[in-house]
Amino acid sequence: MLHSLIHLGNVLVLASFLVRDILWLRLLSILAGLSFVGFFTFGPSPAREPVAWNVVFIALNVVQIAMLLRERRPVVLTDDEEKLHRAVFRGLARRACRRLFRAGRWLTLDAGDVLVAQGEALARLVVLASGTLRVEAEGRTLAELHEGRLVGEMCFVSGGVTSARVVANEPTRVLEWDSAKLRELLDRDPALREGFTAVIGRDLVHKLRSSSQPTSRTSLPHE
Amino acid sequence: MPVSSPVVGEPLGSAIESLEVVDADGHVRSLSTVFARSDALVLCVRQLGCVACSEQVALLRARLDELVRLDVAPWILACAPVVDLAPWITRQGLDDSGIRVCTDPTLAVHRALGLHRGFWRAWGLRAAIGFASAFSHGFLPGRFRGDVSQQAGALLVTRDGMVRALVRSEHLGDHVPLVALIEATLRARVSEADFHV
Structure with a gap:
């Protein structure tokens, strides 16, 4: 089960390359990052470096998604x-x-x-x-x-x-x-x-x- | 004999007005005819394959209605042989656009305006960034036609013959700030109003 996280992560990366909407690309990238974090934390060969890098990528994408959502909110005028x-x-x-x-x-x-x-x-x-x-x-x-x-x-x-x-x-x-x-x-x-x-x-x-x-x-x- | 560069806020001067350009039909005209009846904005472009100049022309076209409303005649001055002008005009979608195009392969006008020219201005790092920026916006380069080292610029002259703005691009990709030129036109127009509020 944990072994398959690396494949799930790469499939999600692949899927992110196929979408055109930047919001979906970032969401899929976060899910892929979480899969990699899971694999390199709990999998058969734990490693700190890939976990650290993926946490950075996830954090960056979370911030960017928050900004995108803010920009996409409907504008209400009086x-x-x-x-x-x-x-x-x-x-x-x-x-x-x-x-x-x-x-x-x-x-x-x-x-x-x-x-x-x-x-x-x-x-x-x-x-x-x-x-x-x-x-x-x-x-x-x-x-x-x-x-x-x-x-x-x-x-x-x-x-x-x-x-x-x-x-x-x-x-x-x-x-x-x-x-x-x-x-x-x-x-x-x-x-x-x-x-x-x-x-x-x-x-x-x-x-x-x-x-x-x-x-x-x-x-x-x-x- | 070298012609002294125009100065913003001063008359263009007969020396520059007497310089000649050629339109796409091969007719030679002096610059004075460009500035004859209305305000005129002359956008000087680089060689006709320049990707950043294609973007600049698109930006000019986007503001064409505004310029026409302000009674500013838009001109484009190239530095390529006359024979290359017509295909470029069509490629840029300028046929019947209201933007008139002419060229000065001798670069006499470019020199008179003091526009920059140099190898690294066209091939240096900033030029490469300018190229990449225009390319990323969907503009494609064409074949070199004209002086490759010559840089772009713009001249705004109002109908009273006064130079209102002069822009000299430093490097390939330095776009002429059209909004600043329009603001200069507005400043000239304000003086024509009956009241000032």
Whole structure:
């Protein structure tokens, strides 16, 4: 019985070579390792070295499996986050999106609240989740921003101070990031940075195209 | 007479703009026509069999929509004989892609941009790692066509003639950071907005 553990272990190694899913490969490798540990501990010719090495392999695979399972867990987003993901960040993986959303903070504004002041060295980036905002300068409304639009992306991209202020038209919900923290997060995750840059590009192009209108209404195409 | 390298934040300069490249149909055009109407991103690739350059082209194609949205015309500049261009364009799936391809077998443009060139940049350890990385991503090498020692790079020039970014790859496999080039384009676009928020 114990003698056959060496064959069982090798059959499991063989089986692990045949599967394509890395999780199953690691699981089979652990079972194979356990068979080898059993054979070299209790079998006809006990040996410490193969046992020690197989314990290392098993431990490594256990850690990797734990990481894989964590990555494969379904990502649950709140209603607000889900809405933003669908409207603005649909090109990003849900897990990356959750990381992005959790790095920011949600704010609720009342009508008339000033989100961004004119002449401010803005160190925040904001995405509008619901409600509307107006961009105004010298008493003139330059643009109206609707769900999914960004605020502060120009300062985020090129620095400088704001040339207009942004005011809530109605009860409005926004997600706000500290620019420095957001930049740090994006620098750590190249895929997230690529996706976020695409979002900023889309938003900026939309604003530039809308700016020829007297009072531009900038919202996402689905609205 | 040597042409001085472009400097980021300064105009490209007529000396470089007057340099000539050849498109796949054999038409000779000056670089000034490349930068004529819109922003232009010129991706300089190595010899046409380069596996890492195939990967770089695939990365460029993946961001093509974004570049077009930002009104950036993407170009690829090779360093191979003109006759090899058309088969390579087809192999890379660039026919009718919106990415225009031209070549400069004389390497005059590459030299003017100050792109690196050297044996160990193409055959050293880092190059081998770059090769293995691209190969592991499913890209296959082709036959050497063009200057084997020449390294890749990229130049982003906005419609006002200003150099917004210049990238010089050190070794085979050093990909041009497209996201950084797009961010440079965004910075240029911000200045066109009616308001700055």
